[in-house]
Amino acid sequence: MSLQQLWLMCLSYPAQVVNGLALFLALAGGWLLLATRLREQRAAARLLLDGELATLAEAGLAGDARSERLNRFFYAFGAASLLAALLLSWLSTSLQAAALR
Template sequence: MPFFQAAWVMYMNNSALVLNSLALFYALCGGWLIIATQLRTARAVRLLSSPSGVMEEAASAQRGNRLFMRVGGLCLGLALLLSIASALV
């Protein structure tokens, strides 16, 4: 049996379990992304407070950090929606 056919049969038999598993995956990815961004921000603050800190890279790093935080938040929001949807199935 091909993989996608087996996955479809599992989804049809256990749709709530599959949706909860997908929600867990998105929650882990979003949480990891937010934690990694917080660590990256803390490292940047530590480097900028040193005497040899480079200021021109701060603006681009701040934009990147905002993007990563938004994507992490979207992943966590999607995980919440999937979890709610699995309760309704």
């Protein structure tokens, strides 16, 4: 399939293209949230195995500040991409309804 035919197909079905982009953003955001959660669990398990978790809890420290800041950023970015996917999905349904009229 040539690039010109692919472009014409995208122009013919704009709702499908927007919905595909929403699907990509939802998958990427969900994967980022899941990977961040697994990263947090592995770090807590590593601290628990090393016996450092109890000493950090006694000292009132939750963990490394840089890691927590990075995790908060990943959570916010993942949530924002899921929100963008939801909005794009709603937009694609309105595009499809407008095309049917």
